Amino acid sequence: MDIISSLEWRYATKKFDPSKKLTKQQIETLKKAFNLTATSFGLQPIKLIIIENKELQEKFVEHSYFQRQVADCSHLLVLCIEKDTSEKEVNNYFDLEIKTRGTSEEVVSTFRNQLVDMYKNMSLEDRQLSAKYQTYIALGNLMTVCAVEKIDNCPMEGFVPNKVDELLNLADKNLQSVLMLPVGYRAEDDVMNGLKKVRKPMQETVIEIS
Template identity: 55%
Template sequence: MDIIEKLEWRYATKKFNSSKKLPQDKLLTLKKAFNLTATSFGLQTIKLLIVENKEVRESLVKHTFNQKQIFEASHLLIICIQKNIVQEDVDTYYNNIKQIRNTPDTILDPYRKDLIKMMGKMSLQERLQWSKNQAYIALGNLMTVCAIETIDACPMEGFNPAKYDEILELDKKGLKSVLLLPIGYRADDDIFSEFKKVRKPLEEAVIEL
């Protein structure tokens, strides 16, 4: 299938085959895809939490409006953001550039100072929203890669982040949960897999000047 056929095949999976597990090579592909997601300035203030443990996932169902996909799926991906962005994050990023590309400080320092200054002008809420925007980019990227790899997925916002953070002890990691993506393989009796996609006509969705 080409990429459009893959995207036509993709749908928000409502029922997973709980007995079918995602192979490790597919999981590794998703890990790498997440890490290669474009983020603003390349700062990567997002993290991917992968939950395979069924007991943990079962405890989360009631905090996900009883949506059982998170339990039935092979794995649950949780996209998280940092609780804050500090100067150390910026310094680490530019030190990484220096190490990988051998870029001299004389070139990097002006950009480093500008980014520190920009972050310093933002409120905590603005920094959180800035990171949350990056999380949605990562979600879209993961969904596309899942389609290409013939992995079923269901993007989800409907959950109680505070309860997730408490149960998964994300506070200790300096993280907040933002988005969910259960992944695996659709159940044979998931009727939604046969539904035709409902989209606007292309000429209404796309404007060309």
């Protein structure tokens, strides 16, 4: 499939086939795609939790407004943010850049100090909001990769974050949940399977300026 055909093939899966599982290689592809996702300043204030435990997945159902996708999918992906992006996290990024690229401190010091000051002057709420925006970038990237790899999925905001945080003990990891992405294979009797996409005409959504 070319990329457009792949995107036309995908839809928000409402019913998964619980008997079908993704391979380790497919999960590895999703892990790598997540880690390669672009984030603001490259700071990666986001984490991906991958759940393959049916007993645990069943506990998500009542906290996801009884949407069965979280339990019947092959794997449940939970996109989280770090509760804060501190000076330590900013410095860790630049230290990693120096180690990875062989860049000198002299080259990065000005930008390092600018970012440290910028994050210091932001409120905690704004730092968290910035991190949340990054999870949506990662979600879109994962959904596109899923389409190319013919992995069905269903992006979900419809859940109770504090309950999911409790289930996963995220407070102990200094994380909080933002989005979920059940992944697997569509059931043959999914009511959405095969329906035409409903989209506005392209001229109503795309503006070209020459």
